[in-house]
């Protein structure tokens with residue numbers, strides 16, 4: 001059996017996290033290495049390794065995750081000035097945790113294109 005990812009352990013409440021929001025399908029919690037004044041992660045409870053592993057059957061779930069992102073961004077006060085949503089996928093994008101996650105960052109300006 002493969003070892004649980006750190007995010008699966010957070011879902012299973014085996015390790016603590018500063019949880020922002022939780023429902024049957026997803027969990028949102030603050031990133032331990034924040035890159036912005038507000039930086040939280042939104043993850044599905046379903047174990048999907050990365051964007052590359054999203055299937056057509058996940059359409060409703062992914063839509064739900066983005067609805068949650070928008071709602072939390074508004075609640076946490078970053079929606080008006082704008083925020084960035086990022087999903088690192090694979091080695092070149094520096095994905096370190098192989099459980100699909102969306103970084104939601106706000107409270108400062110972000111450059112484009114990214115470095």
Ligand code: DGP
Nearest residue numbers: 006017030031032033088094095096097
């Ligand atoms: P990445 O896989 O590169 O998209 O980033 C994973 C992010 O997860 C990284 O910004 C740090 C964060 N992270 C890693 N381990 C933990 C943890 O145990 N708790 C929390 N809250 N965040 C974590």
